[in-house]
Amino acid sequence: MPTGRTSIPLVHDGRDRPYLLHVPDATSRDRLPLLLELHGRGIDATRFDQLTGFGSLADAEGFALAMPSALAEMWNDGRSHSPKWSREPDDVGYLSAVIDDACARTAIDPGRIYVVGMSNGAVMAGRLACALAERIAAVAQVAGTAEVGIAAGFRPSRPLPILNIRGTADRFAPYEGGIRHGLGARIVLRHAAGPMVGVDEWARFWVSANGAYGSALDGAQVGALPPDTTIRTWSGPTRDSDVVFYRVEGGGHTWPGSRITLPAFMFGRTSRTFDTTRLSWEFLAAHKR
Numbered sequence: 001m002p003t004g005r006t007s008i009p010l011v012h013d014g015r016d017r018p019y020l021l022h023v024p025d026a027t028s029r030d031r032l033p034l035l036l037e038l039h040g041r042g043i044d045a046t047r048f049d050q051l052t053g054f055g056s057l058a059d060a061e062g063f064a065l066a067m068p069s070a071l072a073e074m075w076n077d078g079r080s081h082s083p084k085w086s087r088e089p090d091d092v093g094y095l096s097a098v099i100d101d102a103c104a105r106t107a108i109d110p111g112r113i114y115v116v117g118m119s120n121g122a123v124m125a126g127r128l129a130c131a132l133a134e135r136i137a138a139v140a141q142v143a144g145t146a147e148v149g150i151a152a153g154f155r156p157s158r159p160l161p162i163l164n165i166r167g168t169a170d171r172f173a174p175y176e177g178g179i180r181h182g183l184g185a186r187i188v189l190r191h192a193a194g195p196m197v198g199v200d201e202w203a204r205f206w207v208s209a210n211g212a213y214g215s216a217l218d219g220a221q222v223g224a225l226p227p228d229t230t231i232r233t234w235s236g237p238t239r240d241s242d243v244v245f246y247r248v249e250g251g252g253h254t255w256p257g258s259r260i261t262l263p264a265f266m267f268g269r270t271s272r273t274f275d276t277t278r279l280s281w282e283f284l285a286a287h288k289r
Contacts, residue, residue, distance in 0.1 A: 005055065010101055012094045019098050020045055020067040023106055024059045033063040033112035033285065034102055036095060038075065040119030040143075045069050048118070051260050052277050061281060064106055068098045075124035078147035078194075091124060092131045099135060114284040116140040118255060119172060123147060123196065129162060130154040137289040138162070138242075140280040143253050144173050145202040148195050159210040159240040163283045165276060166199050167251025169268050175199050175247075199245065203232070206243045212236040220245075229273045239287055248273070 003025040010017050024032070035058070039048035045067035049055050058065040070076075076091045099113060113136055117125035122144025129139045130146075133156035140163040145151075168175045177198030197205070200217065212234035213219055220232035228250060234243040248256060252268015257275035264270070 008101060008105070010097060012097050013088075013090055015071070015089065017069070017071075017094050017097075019069060019101075020049075021102055021105065022055050022058050022065040022067070024062050024064070031107045031109035031112075033114065034066060034099070034108045035063055035281070035284065036066050036068065036098065036113075036115045038068070038095075038115065038117030038121030038124050039070070039073070040117075040121045041074050044073060048121075051255055051258050051262075052116075052118075053259060054116070054277055054281075057277055057281055061285070063281075063285075064102060064108060066098050066102050068095060070120075070124075075120050077120055077123040078127050078150040092128065095124075095128060096132060096135065109288075110135075111289040112137050112285075113289070114138050114140070116142075116280050116284070117144070118142040119144050119253065122173075126150065126202075129160050130156050133157045133160045135289075136160065138284045138287040140284055141165070142255060142276055142280070143167065143170055145177070145197045145199060146205075148177075148197055151197045151202065151205050156209055159236070159238070160206075161210075161240055161242040161283070161287045162206050163244045163246075163280060164199065164202065165246040165248070165256065165280075167248040167254065167256075167268060167271070169250050170253045171268065172253040177201060199247070203234075203243065203245050207234050210234075210236055210241040210243055212241045212243050225273050227273070228271055240289075242287070244283060246274075 003023045005022045008021050037054050039045050115125045122141035125139050125141050126146035138161040142165045178195050220234050223231040230247045232245045248271045251271045254262050254270040255276050256271040261270050
């Protein structure tokens with residue numbers, strides 16, 4: 001497989017579902033970690049990577065980066081009650097096929113496959129965490145949790161380390177759960193009407209699923225990154241039990257620390273307290289299945 005970024009043809013369920021594969025110019029013969037980067041609703045894989053900068057980090061840190069694309073820029077993340085969110089397409093199957101294809105094309109360490117996503121991509125990452133835990137080593141979510149039915153009806157097959165980063169003033173994915181609010185959010189996400197799980201409920205889900213110590217509300221180690229970020233961490237018998245939740249006070253539906261600032265009038269404030277891209281990768285890379 002040549003190094004650099006390549007558009008990879010892929011057919012899944014009779015549809016053309018190409019994806020981008022970025023392979024670093026690594027001199028090591030070791031197998032590479034693989035990161036699936038899931039874009040949000042209404043933004044394609046290339047523009048999302050410009051927002052996050054994972055492509056540049058992949059070259060610096062030596063991991064392969066797969067950038068799959070949702071049909072009509074919207075992942076089927078489980079909100080199937082809406083006409084636009086039916087059981088099709090099978091995005092769980094598609095993303096599993098992307099993993100298979102990337103592993104066939106370059107030397108990937110099967111124990112170091114990770115997923116990161118934002119917004120609709122974060123909710124899709126939450127669905128994958130429940131559906132493909134046997135293939136994924138760790139997950140990072142930004143500005144999203146999971147659809148209520150996924151959280152109520154599914155459990156991962158094994159403990160899975162998870163990082164969640166959320167802003168308290170997010171109108172697209174409210175911190176307390178439910179549906180988006182505000183005119184801008186309703187216009188942009190007019191087809192994505194499904195309610196999402198609140199952050200505390202999602203933390204409880206993973207503390208229980210991972211066998212972490214304590215309850216989701218009072219069992220965490222609590223830290224802070226002034227001036228706006230609180231960090232709650234739960235640990236357990238193994239590193240697979242790790243659950244880490246970042247709360248950005250007054251943060252919007254954004255990627256904290258991004259080089260590209262989303263319009264504040266629409267998406268809210270972007271925190272500069274930490275670099276989400278580097279933070280996410282450091283969390284993910286510390287875990288191996």
